[in-house]
Amino acid sequence: xxxxxxxxxxxxxxxxxxxxxxxxxxxxxxxxxxxxxxxxxxxxxxxxxxxxxxxxxxxxxxxxxxxxxxxxxxxxxxxxxxxxxxxxxxxxxxxxxxxxxxxxxxxxxxxxxxxxxxxxxxxxxxxxxx
Numbered sequence: 001x002x003x004x005x006x007x008x009x010x011x012x013x014x015x016x017x018x019x020x021x022x023x024x025x026x027x028x029x030x031x032x033x034x035x036x037x038x039x040x041x042x043x044x045x046x047x048x049x050x051x052x053x054x055x056x057x058x059x060x061x062x063x064x065x066x067x068x069x070x071x072x073x074x075x076x077x078x079x080x081x082x083x084x085x086x087x088x089x090x091x092x093x094x095x096x097x098x099x100x101x102x103x104x105x106x107x108x109x110x111x112x113x114x115x116x117x118x119x120x121x122x123x124x125x126x127x128x129x130x
Contacts, residue, residue: 002026002043003111004075006036006051006064016050019104033059033067040072047074048111052100053081062090069095076114078107094118 003020007013008031017027028046030036034057040046049068051061059067065077069092077092082100091097094117096110 001047002028002045003048003050003107004028004030004036004039004046006030006033006049006055006061008032008052008055016104016107020107023104023108025104025108032057033061033064036064037067040068040075046072047115048076048078050078050080050107050111053079053086054083062086065092065095069093074118076111076118078110078114080107 003025005013005016005020005027007016007029010031013029013031017029020027028039030039032055036051049065051064053061055061061079065079068075068077077095079086079091079095079097080100080102085097085099094114096114098106098110
């Protein structure tokens with residue numbers, strides 16, 4: 001399982017990826033929706049998406065989540081924001097919202113719930129102190 005983390009603030013992106021990696025979950029980072037789409041098109045190991053809502057560019061995190069749900073339905077989706085919680089109708093089915101600030105365990109738990117509901121067999125190795 002590899003998680004694609006999409007966050008436009010480099011320090012936050014690096015922190016999230018490092019913490020997830022330390023927890024035993026492989027990650028790849030992107031700073032825009034456009035970059036995330038290129039990664040999804042070029043890799044077959046992406047099984048989860050963590051995306052911030054507010055991002056510059058032609059697509060925000062909610063639009064990215066909708067596109068991923070449509071084109072890659074087996075990818076679990078976690079949406080984050082420190083500014084606002086999305087309304088239920090703004091989020092794809094089977095996605096979860098985790099408000100910022102969060103700890104990696106919250107993202108991992110949300111992703112595990114999503115993949116269980118979707119029937120995807122994946123395991124995320126997590127150190128017990130998260």
